[in-house]
Amino acid sequence: MSTTVTPPPKKVNRIGLEVLNYKGSKTTLCAGCGHNSISERVVEAFYELGVEPWKVAKFSGIGCSSKSPAYFLGQSHGFNSVHGRMPSVATGAMLANRNLIGLGVTGDGDTASIGIGQFMHMVRRNVPLIYIIEDNGVYGLTKGQFSATADVGSTLKTGAANELPPFDCCALALKWGATFVARSFSGDKKQLQILLKAAIAHKGLAVIDVISPCVTFNDHDGSTKSYAYVKDHEEALHELDFVPFYEEISVEIPEGQVRDVELHDGSHLRIRKVGRDFDPTDRLAALSALEEAEAKGEVLTGVLYLNTSKPTFLELLNMVEEPLATLPESRVRPPAAALHEVMEELR
Amino acid sequence: MSTLEVSPLESSSGRPGEPVINDFSIQVATVNGSGSQTANSVLLRALFQMGIPVSGKNMFPSNIAGLPTWFTIRASKDGYIARRKEIDFLVAMNPETAREDVLKLDSGAAVVYDEPLGLKELRSDVHFYPVPFDKLVAPVCPDAKLRKLVRNMIYDGVVAWLLSIEMPEVRKALVKQFGKRKAKAAELNWGAAQAGFDWAARTLTKTDPYIAERMNATAGKVIIDGNSACALGAMFAGVTVVTWYPITPSSSLVESLMGYMKRFRHDPETGKATYAIVQAEDELASIGMALSAGWAGARAMTSTSGPGISLMSEFIGLGYYAELPAVIFDVERVGPSTGLPTRTAQGDLLKNAILSHGDTRHPMLFPSSPGECFSMTGEAFDLAEKFQTPVFVMTDLDLGMNNWMADPFPYPERPIERGKVLTAEDLNRLGGFARYEDVDGDGVGYRTLPGTNHPGAAYFTRGSGHNQKAQYTEREDDYVNNVDRLADKFETIRKHVPRPVVELNPKATIGLVAAGSSDYAVRESADQLRREYDTETSYLRLRAYPFTQELTDFIRRHEKVYVVDQNRDGQLVALMRLEFEAELIARLCSVRYYGGLPLDARTVTDEVVRQEGL
Numbered sequence: 001m002s003t004t005v006t007p008p009p010k011k012v013n014r015i016g017l018e019v020l021n022y023k024g025s026k027t028t029l030c031a032g033c034g035h036n037s038i039s040e041r042v043v044e045a046f047y048e049l050g051v052e053p054w055k056v057a058k059f060s061g062i063g064c065s066s067k068s069p070a071y072f073l074g075q076s077h078g079f080n081s082v083h084g085r086m087p088s089v090a091t092g093a094m095l096a097n098r099n100l101i102g103l104g105v106t107g108d109g110d111t112a113s114i115g116i117g118q119f120m121h122m123v124r125r126n127v128p129l130i131y132i133i134e135d136n137g138v139y140g141l142t143k144g145q146f147s148a149t150a151d152v153g154s155t156l157k158t159g160a161a162n163e164l165p166p167f168d169c170c171a172l173a174l175k176w177g178a179t180f181v182a183r184s185f186s187g188d189k190k191q192l193q194i195l196l197k198a199a200i201a202h203k204g205l206a207v208i209d210v211i212s213p214c215v216t217f218n219d220h221d222g223s224t225k226s227y228a229y230v231k232d233h234e235e236a237l238h239e240l241d242f243v244p245f246y247e248e249i250s251v252e253i254p255e256g257q258v259r260d261v262e263l264h265d266g267s268h269l270r271i272r273k274v275g276r277d278f279d280p281t282d283r284l285a286a287l288s289a290l291e292e293a294e295a296k297g298e299v300l301t302g303v304l305y306l307n308t309s310k311p312t313f314l315e316l317l318n319m320v321e322e323p324l325a326t327l328p329e330s331r332v333r334p335p336a337a338a339l340h341e342v343m344e345e346l347r
Numbered sequence: 348m349s350t351l352e353v354s355p356l357e358s359s360s361g362r363p364g365e366p367v368i369n370d371f372s373i374q375v376a377t378v379n380g381s382g383s384q385t386a387n388s389v390l391l392r393a394l395f396q397m398g399i400p401v402s403g404k405n406m407f408p409s410n411i412a413g414l415p416t417w418f419t420i421r422a423s424k425d426g427y428i429a430r431r432k433e434i435d436f437l438v439a440m441n442p443e444t445a446r447e448d449v450l451k452l453d454s455g456a457a458v459v460y461d462e463p464l465g466l467k468e469l470r471s472d473v474h475f476y477p478v479p480f481d482k483l484v485a486p487v488c489p490d491a492k493l494r495k496l497v498r499n500m501i502y503d504g505v506v507a508w509l510l511s512i513e514m515p516e517v518r519k520a521l522v523k524q525f526g527k528r529k530a531k532a533a534e535l536n537w538g539a540a541q542a543g544f545d546w547a548a549r550t551l552t553k554t555d556p557y558i559a560e561r562m563n564a565t566a567g568k569v570i571i572d573g574n575s576a577c578a579l580g581a582m583f584a585g586v587t588v589v590t591w592y593p594i595t596p597s598s599s600l601v602e603s604l605m606g607y608m609k610r611f612r613h614d615p616e617t618g619k620a621t622y623a624i625v626q627a628e629d630e631l632a633s634i635g636m637a638l639s640a641g642w643a644g645a646r647a648m649t650s651t652s653g654p655g656i657s658l659m660s661e662f663i664g665l666g667y668y669a670e671l672p673a674v675i676f677d678v679e680r681v682g683p684s685t686g687l688p689t690r691t692a693q694g695d696l697l698k699n700a701i702l703s704h705g706d707t708r709h710p711m712l713f714p715s716s717p718g719e720c721f722s723m724t725g726e727a728f729d730l731a732e733k734f735q736t737p738v739f740v741m742t743d744l745d746l747g748m749n750n751w752m753a754d755p756f757p758y759p760e761r762p763i764e765r766g767k768v769l770t771a772e773d774l775n776r777l778g779g780f781a782r783y784e785d786v787d788g789d790g791v792g793y794r795t796l797p798g799t800n801h802p803g804a805a806y807f808t809r810g811s812g813h814n815q816k817a818q819y820t821e822r823e824d825d826y827v828n829n830v831d832r833l834a835d836k837f838e839t840i841r842k843h844v845p846r847p848v849v850e851l852n853p854k855a856t857i858g859l860v861a862a863g864s865s866d867y868a869v870r871e872s873a874d875q876l877r878r879e880y881d882t883e884t885s886y887l888r889l890r891a892y893p894f895t896q897e898l899t900d901f902i903r904r905h906e907k908v909y910v911v912d913q914n915r916d917g918q919l920v921a922l923m924r925l926e927f928e929a930e931l932i933a934r935l936c937s938v939r940y941y942g943g944l945p946l947d948a949r950t951v952t953d954e955v956v957r958q959e960g961l
């Protein structure tokens with residue numbers, strides 16, 4: 001199922017759409033904010049894969065990060081909801097229409113503080129959804145308070161140091177049921193783009209925690225979520241390559257060096273070893289890698305965990321194939337005989 | 348059948364020596380978890396099957412086992428099915444409360460009790476029937492472990508003999524209660540009921556005046572609780588997404604819905620469900636899921652009680668501003684936390700009307716019977732989708748969890764109304780749309796569903812800061828225009844909510860107004876006022892908020908209007924005071940009951956009498 005695109009006057013993707021069709025309104029976030037780079041990667045990933053934007057539904061909570069869905073995929077429905085409760089919003093919409101491609105964007109405050117409960121329950125349910133945490137260690141929109149992902153010892157601009165241990169959203173997601181868990185850095189264009197594409201191809205919950213520096217409140221010396229710190233301490237687990245389902249797999253996979261994982265839609269994720277040998281299907285290995293990295297102050301990036309066989313929440317509900325939202329009356333209102341039967345029992 | 352020897356002892360309800368037929372209340376006092384529910388339901392059903400109007404009220408504690416519980420059955424030839432304060436016939440099975448229960452009785456009442464409790468000495472003006480339950484249960488129930496449960500059926504037999512309840516009807520009720528699959532248990536219990544009956548016939552001499560006599564006032568009727576009726580209403584309204592978090596007294600609504608949906612809402616060929624029911628992690632999540640499912644086009648609902656509503660508050664405000672349809676069942680109970688969670692109240696009226704922050708207003712429907720629970724649930728779904736807004740169905744523990752007589756529900760006549768939703772074809776024809784534009788002059792915009800196969804279908808949903816095209820704005824005029832349109836929309840809703848039931852009495856200068864489960868007590872109170880105080884009243888039963896012109900007219904027609912509230916501060920009357928001009932407000936009087944029990948007529952009557960100086 002491969003499509004060859006003859007060079008048109010304007011550059012379009014495999015379904016004939018220009019990149020403009022994947023853009024949103026102009027960003028109102030600060031220049032240099034990591035969240036803006038993530039928005040750009042989202043545009044690229046969906047454009048390059050040729051996803052029909054109107055099949056996507058965007059969800060977010062409240063925060064600078066949660067504003068960003070307005071700045072990409074303008075032809076997708078979007079729902080900027082309430083603080084910390086985007087997981088329930090995404091879940092509800094996916095229940096109504098299981099054919100949607102769900103894309104959630106949230107912040108570290110949104111997810112790891114007010115929303116930690118909903119986050120964990122979404123994880124536990126393995127709701128089919130791409131869930132991007134734009135993680136800057138602070139509350140950007142309320143002007144720079146610590147979030148629950150701030151590292152011990154990391155300081156605010158005022159010099160105040162955080163003394164409480166951080167929540168590692170990847171570790172939480174790994175432990176309790178997400179089927180795709182990754183960490184990345186807003187400054188790592190290539191890796192983030194591939195991770196997004198792989199998440200689109202994945203069927204269950206894909207949690208991507210993206211370190212996304214807040215240039216206004218958390219980019220100074222002493223912060224462990226600054227551009228400089230992350231650049232210095234990023235440890236990529238592997239090099240990634242993505243082969244979409246509509247392209248022939250041409251190159252032989254070299255033994256031992258590269259793992260090839262077939263994703264739900266037939267795309268392939270190629271995971272090339274750099275340094276250590278890391279098996280992303282091994283949950284325990286991923287958890288201990290995260291522990292070690294934290295101890296060393298490293299930011300471990302790449303695919304931490306992938307499980308392509310676990311059923312999603314929607315599958316467990318044994319629903320009809322079609323979206324519930326548009327089932328006709330004849331299928332959702334039982335006949336008069338059914339009511340009669342119940343009434344007879346109650347006589 | 349028993350031969351009746353009516354004693355000269357004075358009774359409260361009849362003249363000495365005269366039997367009181369089909370007009371009494373039975374109270375069974377037991378311990379929570381002792382399995383008396385079945386025995387009580389059997390008594391209720393047996394009376395019902397004899398054609399006598401009945402109601403059953405379960406007064407239970409917030410506890411799984413051990414605390415006292417009372418079940419009251421009222422039989423009324425006149426069809427009064429509100430709670431009656433006075434107990435005529437007590438079955439005292441709970442040693443903890445027996446003394447107090449007996450001392451509270453009016454003179455002339457009857458008491459069936461467990462012999463060892465020795466209640467006879469307490470007073471001489473009631474009829475005592477001591478029963479040796481332990482002695483009677485042993486021979487009919489060899490398994491000692493089951494005796495605690497089976498014992499209850501013995502009082503059914505004794506009461507049946509004393510009240511002349513027909514034993515074949517007891518048997519029929521029992522078989523129905525246990526169902527075909529539990530035939531053995533039914534037989535065991537039937538044995539116990541018979542043993543009680545036979546023993547009573549052999550041993551007792553009836554001295555009280557209360558008698559059940561076959562009549563024909565329940566033919567064709569069903570017995571159902573309001574929660575099950577709402578559940579059926581939702582299923583036949585075509586609900587597709589149901590989210591909830593367990594809380595008394597609303598849990599049984601979704602639990603019975605699960606049962607019905609399993610039977611009637613799976614594709615016959617594939618066995619797949621045409622719905623999703625999700626037990627959420629809390630009410631913050633259940634409302635988020637429901638509103639978003641509504642946003643994405645499902646017929647969505649959630650069900651809760653006051654504490655859950657409090658948690659839902661922010662989201663429901665968003666639902667109002669972002670214009671998201673969902674039906675929210677609020678089965679009201681008394682206050683927060685451990686604030687009498689198993690007792691009834693109508694205490695969420697004021698809060699729900701304006702729930703959340705900012706300028707919010709929400710429609711509420713007030714069913715007063717299982718029939719209306721069924722039909723108004725359907726209306727609630729249509730209203731929610733037609734007006735793209737959260738809609739409350741307000742019931743309470745009394746209506747939701749107690750058993751009520753009802754006419755069988757008629758199958759919904761009208762097709763489901765799904766409101767203004769544009770499809771891809773519509774968009775092709777129109778060339779575009781502005782989500783929040785008031786195209787039709789009714790305050791209601793057109794929406795599209797996510798996943799609509801059209802590049803122009805998308806819009807961005809957010810809270811209060813949006814213009815007609817759903818673009819972000821913080822401009823003063825955009826905000827004001829939008830909330831003014833929402834106010835217009837609320838006026839349109841006012842024209843479409845269920846109208847009140849108005850019963851004008853040309854002779855009356857005073858009117859009574861009530862909503863929901865208060866209906867029965869208020870109607871009975873009107874009869875008491877006429878009979879005992881020669882005072883005529885008109886009656887208006889509200890069926891929805893926002894209020895409609897009928898209410899204004901009603902208040903205008905009467906010098907005084909008594910608004911009946913099941914809460915301390917008069918929330919229903921307060922809502923009226925928010926809307927009406929001073930001249931009408933001056934006519935409003937408030938009758939309030941907030942003790943946690945189902946409202947009774949005497950409470951209403953006494954208060955009206957006091958305020959009227961009758």
Ligand SMILES: Cc1ncc(C[n+]2csc(CCOP(=O)(O)OP(=O)(O)O)c2C)c(N)n1
Nearest residue numbers: 063064065083107108109110138139140141
């Ligand atoms: C219920 C509620 N409480 C508090 C707020 C205020 N608030 C808005 S955004 C935010 C924190 C956002 O932080 P984060 O999710 O990390 O997003 P960022 O701005 O850093 O991208 C808070 C506390 C709110 N909107 N709602």
Ligand code: SF4
Nearest residue numbers: 030033064140214215
């Ligand atoms: S405050 Fe921080 S998080 Fe918010 S837009 Fe500016 S840089 Fe980004």
Ligand SMILES: [Mg+2]
Nearest residue numbers: 107108109138
């Ligand atoms: Mg943040």
